[in-house]
Amino acid sequence: MGEQTYFHSVRLNKDKCTGCTNCIKHCPTEAIRVRNGKARIINERCIDCGECVRVCPHHAKEVVTDSLAALSAYKYNIALPAPSLYGQFKNVKNIGYILAAIKELGFDDVFETSVGADLVSLYIRRELRKGNKNGPLISSACPAIVRLIQVRFPELTDNIIPLRPPFEAAAMMARERWRRSHACAPEEIGVFFISPCAAKMTSVNAPIGNARSHLSGVISMMDVYGKLAAILSHQEKLTPLPVRSFAKGVGWARSGGECASVTDKDYLAVDGVFNVIRALEEIENGHLPELRFFEGQACVGGCVGGPITFENPYVARMRIDRFVERMTESGEDDHKSEPHLDDDSEMYFTEKVKPNPIMKLDEDIGEAIKKIARIEELCADLPGLDCGSCGAPSCRCLAEDIVRGYREEVDCIFKLKEKVRDLAEEMISQADREDKVRDLAEEMMSLADRMDVNKEETK
Numbered sequence: 368m369g370e371q372t373y374f375h376s377v378r379l380n381k382d383k384c385t386g387c388t389n390c391i392k393h394c395p396t397e398a399i400r401v402r403n404g405k406a407r408i409i410n411e412r413c414i415d416c417g418e419c420v421r422v423c424p425h426h427a428k429e430v431v432t433d434s435l436a437a438l439s440a441y442k443y444n445i446a447l448p449a450p451s452l453y454g455q456f457k458n459v460k461n462i463g464y465i466l467a468a469i470k471e472l473g474f475d476d477v478f479e480t481s482v483g484a485d486l487v488s489l490y491i492r493r494e495l496r497k498g499n500k501n502g503p504l505i506s507s508a509c510p511a512i513v514r515l516i517q518v519r520f521p522e523l524t525d526n527i528i529p530l531r532p533p534f535e536a537a538a539m540m541a542r543e544r545w546r547r548s549h550a551c552a553p554e555e556i557g558v559f560f561i562s563p564c565a566a567k568m569t570s571v572n573a574p575i576g577n578a579r580s581h582l583s584g585v586i587s588m589m590d591v592y593g594k595l596a597a598i599l600s601h602q603e604k605l606t607p608l609p610v611r612s613f614a615k616g617v618g619w620a621r622s623g624g625e626c627a628s629v630t631d632k633d634y635l636a637v638d639g640v641f642n643v644i645r646a647l648e649e650i651e652n653g654h655l656p657e658l659r660f661f662e663g664q665a666c667v668g669g670c671v672g673g674p675i676t677f678e679n680p681y682v683a684r685m686r687i688d689r690f691v692e693r694m695t696e697s698g699e700d701d702h703k704s705e706p707h708l709d710d711d712s713e714m715y716f717t718e719k720v721k722p723n724p725i726m727k728l729d730e731d732i733g734e735a736i737k738k739i740a741r742i743e744e745l746c747a748d749l750p751g752l753d754c755g756s757c758g759a760p761s762c763r764c765l766a767e768d769i770v771r772g773y774r775e776e777v778d779c780i781f782k783l784k785e786k787v788r789d790l791a792e793e794m795i796s797q798a799d800r801e802d803k804v805r806d807l808a809e810e811m812m813s814l815a816d817r818m819d820v821n822k823e824e825t826k
């Protein structure tokens with residue numbers, strides 16, 4: 368895979384992993400294998416969607432984020448709450464109370480990421496007016512979906528709108544506002560995103576489309592949930608902060624919110640990474656010619672369903688809907704002004720989103736065709752049960768690993784059994800040849816060792 372290095376926020380805690388193989392079938396990019404009783408994540412394939420974090424019954428997959436201790440590195444600190452945070456708490460009168468509670472965590476200011484969403488919406492509308500000859504424009508807001516397109520739909524990378532996501536837009540506005548009002552250097556200001564997902568942590572540490580992020584760190588929503596819930600249980604003691612974003616910006620917290628903010632026709636909003644894959648297949652095959660805009664979100668329900676949120680995504684969505692409705696009906700949006708950036712050059716990607724077709728079998732098309740034929744051959748020979756005993760998610764995936772030179776046919780427990788039986792039969796037939804019998808016995812011993820490894824893997 369060349370010189371590329373990868374940052375991933377989804378990591379394996381080996382001590383907790385039992386090698387149960389639960390996670391392997393839930394990975395949308397077939398990035399997990401179990402070997403020697405432990406899961407492994409293939410870096411090149413992982414898109415940090417967090418599906419494995421959700422399904423691991425032993426909590427062995429973890430999301431690495433920053434802690435509140437990181438605030439001590441800066442003179443001033445600003446929190447950027449993802450709008451999905453607003454759906455996490457019950458009985459909150461309005462968003463201003465949640466903003467006030469966040470400030471109590473030790474921040475000097477709170478700037479809503481939904482203001483960034485409002486700004487990004489303006490730019491997307493502009494892009495939509497320009498149109499696109501090669502199919503629908505695809506939102507760049509969900510970093511897991513951008514990475515999914517790079518690895519599984521390389522042909523669609525040109526359709527991705529080359530715009531920074533809302534948390535980057537919000538970080539730029541927040542830092543600039545604070546710098547001006549406090550006459551300080553930008554480096555003195557820490558800007559921390561309160562995130563519902565791993566993909567945004569990855570996006571800050573290894574941005575796509577730009578060399579660097581405007582964020583100083585990412586704090587997990589799950590990590591601050593308890594403290595915020597405790598502060599909000601005494602809401603009457605808080606003075607609500609003003610809410611600067613429009614209702615539509617808050618609506619980005621759930622699937623369809625971005626579409627509602629940018630267009631009223633020829634759009635498609637899909638949530639859940641496997642549903643997004645099906646929709647992208649349709650787009651790639653040219654089956655949706657009428658589509659102008661596509662919003663895909665890796666998590667079910669959108670950001671409210673992020674793997675490091677606390678609340679049930681449907682409940683969180685209901686609360687977001689209620690906030691949006693109240694903000695719209697109260698007419699409070701009428702008194703707000705559109706967000707803007709004096710220097711908006713940083714709003715756009717400075718680098719092209721490059722395809723990263725890790726599923727490609729070979730650079731040489733002739734070789735790739737031969738490898739596909741070999742995979743088909745192997746698949747016809749493997750049992751087709753997709754049992755996962757070999758540590759790969761499916762028989763096809765094992766066949767691919769064999770063709771790539773990472774595994775052998777006898778890594779399949781059924782093929783191993785066949786091979787042992789064949790050897791035993793040969794031993795019987797060669798019983799009068801001592802040297803041959805010794806060779807066969809050694810081969811059987813090595814297969815028996817392999818069996819032990821496979822047994823470990825499926826424990």
Ligand code: SF4
Pocket residue numbers: 379383384385386387388389390391401405406422423424425426427428
């Ligand atoms: S689901 Fe099983 S194999 Fe996967 S990380 Fe968790 S314990 Fe390990």
Ligand code: SF4
Pocket residue numbers: 377393394395396397398399408412413414415416417418419420
């Ligand atoms: S985070 Fe997503 S892509 Fe990465 S290993 Fe887990 S399920 Fe696969």
